[in-house]
Amino acid sequence: MKRHEFLRELHKVVGNRNYLEIGVNDGRSLRLARVPSIAVDPAFKVTSEIRCDVQLVKATSDEFFARPDPLAHLRGGRNPWHNLRRGRHPLGRWHRTTLDLSFIDGMHLFEYALRDFVNVERHSDWASVVVFDDMLPRSVDEAARDRHTTAWTGDVYKLIEILDRHRPDLVTVLVDTRPTGQLLVFGADPRNEVLRESYDDVVAEFLVPDPQKVPEAVLDRVRAVPPEALLEAGFWRPLAHARNRGLPRSRGWAPLRDALRRLTAGC
Template sequence: MHYLDFLTRVHTRLAPTTYLEIGVRNGRSLALARCRAVGIDPAYSIRAELDGDFALFRTTSDEYFARPEPLAATGGVPFELAFIDGLHLFEFALRDFVFAERHSSARGMVFFDDMLPRTVDEAARERHTQAWTGDVFGVLQVLERYRPDLVVVPLDTVPTGLLAVVGLDPDNTVIDDNFTEILAEFRHPDPQPVPAEVLDRSSVVSPGRFLEAEVLELLASRAGDVTAADLRGPLRELVAERLGAAFVGMPV
């Protein structure tokens, strides 16, 4: 399944009231939103038709989230769906996740694009191929190590995979607190040490199976003010039953 087809179904079934996109480019994925949507990109060039409630910011995510009120564009309502597709470098993608989670609802979810490079060359920090994911794949390893409270599911979408992250906790500061140490361990010079299971997609879930697991329906059924602690148990139980215990991390 192409990632845009998958995200179309996510928007429909989750029906978020607020949406965040970091890395807008031509607007094809942003155009899927049917709610108040915030798009951040210092060099966007919109080619898709945007018909809805959009707020576009021609700036970097660092600059945007340094504002006194990053949620001013949504009237203070936290994001319920976020798509991270900005600069394809590990440290920027990880920092974008910190920003997104901090300003999201606990019942929200975050998707990363370009999580499953098909070759080591495609995963290089210094781009030298037409198709390019960069070293964003390292985010998966960081979340598994530092955030076992999250549900993290790599998805076998075309062309280069997505990563679904649910069970968000806006108050969690573990990654931010350890950011320097994380970069020292997980950021590598080219060629990148891409794990074999990433290249051969041996530990991923098909997008159809993820949709059938009814994770979206569980999140959509919860009130906007649900807490991470209240949602964690039902969410982990559902994912373990429908997708396998490997995707829910260690008990917390």
């Protein structure tokens, strides 16, 4: 299954109420969204027809997340500070917007993708779904930090090991989509500061010159599940139900975690 085919079906099964995309390019993935969306790219050139209520942000993702209220568009653009005039708490019931589905496909260098995840997680929760693109390079050349091939993943594949090592509380699922795979992350915890606090140390460890030493397990897609198996899994409907009801982590995360681990056990 090609990546855009998978993303189209993912939008359906996730049942998301909003969508964030980092890295728009020509809009081929953004056109799949049907819910209020924010799309961030410093140099997008959208050539596809967009069929959702979208805010196109021409900025780097770092600049976007540095804004005082980056997700205001997903609340209809309402400024929560208007409540001050009425003598109420300035944030009222709009104090936090939670991202349901996020797609990270920005700069193809692991330190940028890691920062994007840290920022996305601050606006997510256990029932959110975060997707990384281009996680399974097919060769060492495709994984180079200094691009010299037509198809290019860069070294974002390093997020697989980084998350496994530093955030074992998350569940990550590699997906065997064509051409270069994706990684889904479940169980986000906006209160967890491990990656933010260890960011400099992680970058110092994983930042190495080309050629990159891509693990054979990555090149051979050892842990990757078939996209059809993931899309047909039985946990999507309960996940959307829990998200829409606002169930706390204590009531919903354990069953989802167990279902995901069963799905990936044979990979």
